[in-house]
Amino acid sequence: MSQQRKTAIFCGAALLLLAAAAAAKDDDQALFRQGVEALSRGAYDDAVDHFELLADRGFVHPDASFDRGAAYVERARSSSAEPGDLGRAAAAFAETVELRPSDSEAEHALEAVRDEIARRRARQGSDPIAARPSLGRAIVALLPEDAWAWGAAFGSILATVGLALRQLSRARRPRLTGTTTAAIGSAVLLLCGGLAFAARHHRLSSHPAVVVAPSARLLDETGKPLAKSEVEHDEIPEGASIWVLDRRGTLAKVEWGTDTGWISAGQLRQLATP
Numbered sequence: 001m002s003q004q005r006k007t008a009i010f011c012g013a014a015l016l017l018l019a020a021a022a023a024a025k026d027d028d029q030a031l032f033r034q035g036v037e038a039l040s041r042g043a044y045d046d047a048v049d050h051f052e053l054l055a056d057r058g059f060v061h062p063d064a065s066f067d068r069g070a071a072y073v074e075r076a077r078s079s080s081a082e083p084g085d086l087g088r089a090a091a092a093f094a095e096t097v098e099l100r101p102s103d104s105e106a107e108h109a110l111e112a113v114r115d116e117i118a119r120r121r122a123r124q125g126s127d128p129i130a131a132r133p134s135l136g137r138a139i140v141a142l143l144p145e146d147a148w149a150w151g152a153a154f155g156s157i158l159a160t161v162g163l164a165l166r167q168l169s170r171a172r173r174p175r176l177t178g179t180t181t182a183a184i185g186s187a188v189l190l191l192c193g194g195l196a197f198a199a200r201h202h203r204l205s206s207h208p209a210v211v212v213a214p215s216a217r218l219l220d221e222t223g224k225p226l227a228k229s230e231v232e233h234d235e236i237p238e239g240a241s242i243w244v245l246d247r248r249g250t251l252a253k254v255e256w257g258t259d260t261g262w263i264s265a266g267q268l269r270q271l272a273t274p
Helices: 003-040 044-056 062-077 084-101 104-123 135-140 145-168 172-205
Strands: 209-212 215-217 235-237 241-248 249-254 259-264 266-268
Touching: 003 044, 003 062, 044 062, 062 084, 062 104, 062 235, 084 104, 084 209, 084 266, 135 172, 145 172, 215 259
Parallel strands: none
Antiparallel strands: 209 241, 209 266, 215 235, 241 249, 249 259
């Protein structure tokens, strides 16, 4: 096959791929518009179907996630409500916050949905359940991963300058200043470097998710319920934020607060992240 023919075939394939990508994008935009129209006219089942189909196609956008949450909230208030609607709404709003952290409207909507879940649990005679994050995850979450990395870089520079000042100076005061600067820089390097490593580990080894079932019982890896003595809480309520650590068949290993266990994978929804 001649080089010109190979080039022509390659260009033709590239054009086909570009056309297919453009058509898929148009289909996604059409689905989004149809979902918004269904939501505006009160066809909440249709709106949910359109936004869920968008998510299944891999379309990720904070507006689509927010509107999906709104569709679930409205359906939960209607006569066609289904179990788990509020949990799925919480997952959609939490996903919006993941994709657009500055979205205060999504944060308020998420808080309102969780308040409504708590009220419904109280009416059913269930105690409210809240779990605080583990100390390590809480500290790491104080700043973004990049901020910890920049802090480690600043500590490294500070330590280098201090060591250079100590080595190059003969006078007592500059050498003392260099020693102090190097010590402070080393401490900042160790602290921020360790937290940057921990943040990277959390990012790579766990994925944010939300419980979308009315409740999820913590299990062991064989699928048997954990005893109440083994964990602080043996039940995770609808709408709770969790971290997915692993998957095996129909089970997912999750972290909720300081508790770790397995739940049915169908009881959670993993969130799209930037």
